[in-house]
Amino acid sequence: xxxxxxxxxxxxxxxxxxxxxxxxxxxxxxxxxxxxxxxxxxxxxxxxxxxxxxxxxxxxxxxxxxxxxxxxxxxxxxxxxxxxxxxxxxxxxxxxxxxxxxxxxxxxxxxxxxxxxxxxxxxxxxxxxxxxxxxxxxxxxxxxxxxxxxxxxxxxxxxxxxxxxxxxxxxxxxxxxxxxxxxxxxxxxxxxxxxxxxxxxxxxxxxxxxxxxxxxxxxxxxxxxxxxxxxxxxxxxxxxxxxxxxxxxxxxxxxxxxxxxxxxxxxxxxxxxxxxxxxxxxxxxxxxxxxxxxxxxxxxxxxxxxxxxxxxxxxxxxxxxxxxxxxxxxxxxxxxxxxxxxxx
Numbered sequence: 473x474x475x476x477x478x479x480x481x482x483x484x485x486x487x488x489x490x491x492x493x494x495x496x497x498x499x500x501x502x503x504x505x506x507x508x509x510x511x512x513x514x515x516x517x518x519x520x521x522x523x524x525x526x527x528x529x530x531x532x533x534x535x536x537x538x539x540x541x542x543x544x545x546x547x548x549x550x551x552x553x554x555x556x557x558x559x560x561x562x563x564x565x566x567x568x569x570x571x572x573x574x575x576x577x578x579x580x581x582x583x584x585x586x587x588x589x590x591x592x593x594x595x596x597x598x599x600x601x602x603x604x605x606x607x608x609x610x611x612x613x614x615x616x617x618x619x620x621x622x623x624x625x626x627x628x629x630x631x632x633x634x635x636x637x638x639x640x641x642x643x644x645x646x647x648x649x650x651x652x653x654x655x656x657x658x659x660x661x662x663x664x665x666x667x668x669x670x671x672x673x674x675x676x677x678x679x680x681x682x683x684x685x686x687x688x689x690x691x692x693x694x695x696x697x698x699x700x701x702x703x704x705x706x707x708x709x710x711x712x713x714x715x716x717x718x719x720x721x722x723x724x725x726x727x728x729x730x731x732x733x734x735x736x737x738x739x740x741x742x743x744x745x746x747x748x749x750x751x752x753x754x755x756x757x758x759x760x761x762x763x764x765x766x767x768x769x770x771x772x773x774x775x776x777x778x779x780x781x782x783x784x785x786x787x788x789x790x791x792x793x794x795x796x797x798x799x800x801x802x803x804x805x806x807x808x809x810x811x812x813x814x815x816x
Contacts, residue, residue, distance in 0.1 A: 475575075475578045475579065475590055476587075476588070476589045477570075477589075477590050477592050478564070478589045478591060478592060479592050479597075480593065480597045480598055480600075480601045483564060483566075483589065483591045483592075483598075484598075484601075486564060486589060487506070487508070487564055489559070490559055490562045490564050491510060491557050491558060491559050491562075491564065492506055492508065492563075492564045492565075493509070493510055493511075493512045493553075493554060493557055493563055493564065493565045493566075493577065494506065494509040494510065494566060494567075494595070495512055495513060495514045495565060495567050495573050496511075496513060496567050496568055496595065497513050497515055497516060497517045497519075498511060498513055498516060498517060499517045500568065500595075501513070502661075503661050504595075504599070504663035504664045504667055505595070505664065506595070506598055506667065507667055507671045510553075510557050512553045512554060512557065512577070514567070514573045515573070532572075547580060550577070551580055551581065551583065551584050554577070554581040554584060555581075558581075558586050561585065561587055562587045562588075562589075563586050563589075564588075564589045565581065565588055565589070565590050565591070566590065566591035566594050566595055567594050568594045568595050568596055569593065569594040569596050570591055570592050570593045570596075571594070574590050574591070574594060575590065602666060602670040603666075603697065603699070605670055605673065605674060606669065606673060606697045606699060606700045607697075607699035607700070607703075609703050610676075610678055610682050611680070611681040611816055612681065612682050612684055612703065612704060612707040612708075613681050613683050613684070613707065613708050613710060613811050614683075614685070614686045614704060614707055614708065614709045615684070615685055615686060615710055615712070615807060616685075616686035616709050616710065616711045616712070616778075616782075617711055617712035617713070617714065618719065618771075618775050618778050619649060619771060619774040619775070619778070620714070620716075620719030620722060620723040620771065621712045621714045621719060621803075622722060622798065622803065623686070623712065624639070624641060625800045626712070626800055626804045626807060627639065627683055629800055629801055629804040630804050630807075630808060633808075635683055636677065636680050636682045636683060637682070637684075638669070638672055638673065638676070638682060638684050639685075640669070640684060640685060640691060641687075641691060643665055643669055643672065644659060644660070644665055644691040644692060644694040645658065645692075646659055646691045646692030648685075648687055648688070648692070649774065650739070650741040650742045650770075651727060651735070651738040651770075652692050653692060653738075654727070654734055655730065659692050659693050659694055661694075662695045665695075665696075666696075666697045669696075669697070669700070681811070681814075681816075686709065687704075689701050705785075706786075707789070708789050708790075708811075708814045709785060709789055709790045709791070710790075710793060710807050710811060711782070711790060711791070711792050711793065712795060712803060713792055713794045713795065714795050714803075716768070716771060716775070718796070718797070718798050719771070719798070720764060720767060720768070720771075721798065722798055723767050723771075724763055724764055724767060727763065728763040735758050735763075735766070736755050736758050736759070739751060739758070739770065740755070742770075745773060745777070746769075746770070750769055750772075750773070753765075753769055754770055757769065791810050791811075791813060791814070793806050793807055793810045
């Protein structure tokens with residue numbers, strides 16, 4: 473069967489109905505890949521290194537021979553994987569630059585009568601495309617508020633009512649504070665986060681505003697793409713203003729269920745910013761089961777830091793919404809009503 477070279481736009485359109493085989497090494501795939509792709513590596517990590525060294529020192533042909541030495545015995549297994557992964561006899565393939573690895577695997581898959589499309593420029597062209605798309609300016613509404621204001625829950629309520637929402641914390645597997653990793657899956661790499669962000673971003677209409685939670689540049693160990701983050705800074709910001717006493721019960725319910733050692737470790741992460749005495753008091757409160765006291769101590773730091781950050785933002789872009797309830801649906805209705813005052 474013939475092998476077709478495909479540009480990135482068409483490749484991604486076709487991927488909605490045709491599976492993608494990423495033939496790079498496992499470590500390359502883990503570091504970042506097209507969401508939904510299947511890893512069928514031509515070489516494992518050690519084999520890839522050996523072939524790369526041979527290519528740099530001796531050139532293309534010796535590298536091909538070195539590659540065959542490693543991959544030859546396993547070709548049958550790779551072909552079987554390709555046949556199982558294909559849909560209606562079709563498969564999309566890419567490597568890093570769209571060179572030898574994807575060409576070799578495309579040839580192999582074509583021997584199994586598969587119709588194969590190879591991505592021109594490989595994964596590298598995909599990454600350029602992702603960066604370009606995430607640089608586009610969109611109408612955004614940023615939802616802010618102090619820790620414990622249930623911003624994430626409010627955004628999910630807005631989404632269920634038909635609003636366009638990007639859940640950055642869900643994509644990052646982190647809640648955005650020193651306690652943000654508790655109860656979460658392992659965080660993706662920054663590169664994979666941006667791939668997943670792109671995957672959600674392109675599904676949303678550019679004609680309608682996009683709701684995003686107010687975040688710092690990093691969410692745990694993950695960093696937002698620079699251009700996307702900069703676009704967030706110049707958009708309208710709705711701040712939900714809620715008293716500490718109103719925020720405390722929900723935080724108490726959420727965090728008191730975690731192991732005390734995990735909570736103490738999280739407090740220790742902000743030791744320098746919280747201060748030695750405050751850190752000690754919070755840890756002692758956790759040890760004796762006084763979670764409310766510990767949360768109050770930590771919230772003092774987070775509230776102060778958030779208010780300081782607000783001073784750096786353009787006040788003309790900020791709308792404050794006061795609330796005397798922690799009811800999520802009620803507060804979602806209030807911020808939605810406030811958003812109608814925004815003039816685009």
